Amino acid sequence: MNSERESERHIELGARRPRRLRRTPALRGLVRETVVRPEQLVLPIFLVDGPGARREPIEAMPGVARHTLASAAELAREAADLGVVSFALFPRIDDALKTPDGAESRNPDNLVCRALRALRKAVPGACLVADVALDPFSSHGHDGIVVSGEVHNDLTVAALCDQARVQAEAGADIVAPSDMMDGRVGAIRRALDAAGLEHAAILSYCAKYASAFYGPFRAALDSAPVDAPDIPRDKTTYQMDPANVREAFIEAALDVAEGADLLMVKPALPYLDVLARLRDAVDVPLAAYHVSGEYAMLRAAAERGWADYDRCLAESLTSIRRAGADVIFTYGALDFARRLR
Numbered sequence: 001m002n003s004e005r006e007s008e009r010h011i012e013l014g015a016r017r018p019r020r021l022r023r024t025p026a027l028r029g030l031v032r033e034t035v036v037r038p039e040q041l042v043l044p045i046f047l048v049d050g051p052g053a054r055r056e057p058i059e060a061m062p063g064v065a066r067h068t069l070a071s072a073a074e075l076a077r078e079a080a081d082l083g084v085v086s087f088a089l090f091p092r093i094d095d096a097l098k099t100p101d102g103a104e105s106r107n108p109d110n111l112v113c114r115a116l117r118a119l120r121k122a123v124p125g126a127c128l129v130a131d132v133a134l135d136p137f138s139s140h141g142h143d144g145i146v147v148s149g150e151v152h153n154d155l156t157v158a159a160l161c162d163q164a165r166v167q168a169e170a171g172a173d174i175v176a177p178s179d180m181m182d183g184r185v186g187a188i189r190r191a192l193d194a195a196g197l198e199h200a201a202i203l204s205y206c207a208k209y210a211s212a213f214y215g216p217f218r219a220a221l222d223s224a225p226v227d228a229p230d231i232p233r234d235k236t237t238y239q240m241d242p243a244n245v246r247e248a249f250i251e252a253a254l255d256v257a258e259g260a261d262l263l264m265v266k267p268a269l270p271y272l273d274v275l276a277r278l279r280d281a282v283d284v285p286l287a288a289y290h291v292s293g294e295y296a297m298l299r300a301a302a303e304r305g306w307a308d309y310d311r312c313l314a315e316s317l318t319s320i321r322r323a324g325a326d327v328i329f330t331y332g333a334l335d336f337a338r339r340l341r
């Protein structure tokens, strides 16, 4: 009894003083639990058709632009020099090529497929990720095919299989279905294997929420759902309800059973709880998408002098890794890598 009180007193006096290990940069470095390395980052690249090396700034995403193929190749080489060697491609499709069924998405010579070939040439060792979903290609802006006012699951899945196949044939290392249709991972796996593309991996956007944080991305690609009769106003019948976390386990179990090689949580910072809990539930690598709205908030605050962009970015990426992400998609990949230099 007496000695217990004695040791309590000892603790009060500071036998454990956590500040001891925070005293110098060397001590802090020694016990740092989480690191972010450039090779864990995926840089999303927005594409636009056209000649030469041209870049079009995106208003709501300062520092990010749409790139022609030649400009995208330059960007990829610059990234590779900084250690960022993974790229996710998102096309701004000409309005004239957009149709209700998004047929251009299955064209083996579409902007994404041409970009895959150009980037493979520019950075042969790159990891190229192609987004599988119809929204950049559909005239109504939905990720799938709309029938009688609803996004039709199984017709969409068939279209996504063809899209994934042309992307893998064009050199995508990873196809990443971001559409949230049911059953698409298994169907895409079978379609890839049947085409002799067993090597192509599937990164499933597994817990993708119907989020307002995608706003700047949709402006960049002009891909927001249109306001028209018989077109759903939003994506809430396929993307997840931000209020739900148990549902993410259902999605994860299905995607893993269907053959997903990696899973994604998206957005990132508002959903760190989902990431942390999925980390404990599955063994496949987890990715998180630090999305356009998250990036835009940092830039906007920094522009007003209200926050330090580089430090907020580094802290965001560290937190996303700490919560359990192996891989982070972020528009700040090059900014982060540059600051490490």
Ligand code: PBG
Binding pocket: 131, 132, 133, 134, 135, 143, 178, 179, 213, 214, 215, 216, 217, 218, 235, 290, 291, 292, 293
């Ligand atoms: C669509 C897609 C979206 C993003 C990636 N793929 C937007 C959406 O679902 O409407 C958003 C990425 C971002 O905001 O940075 N398939």
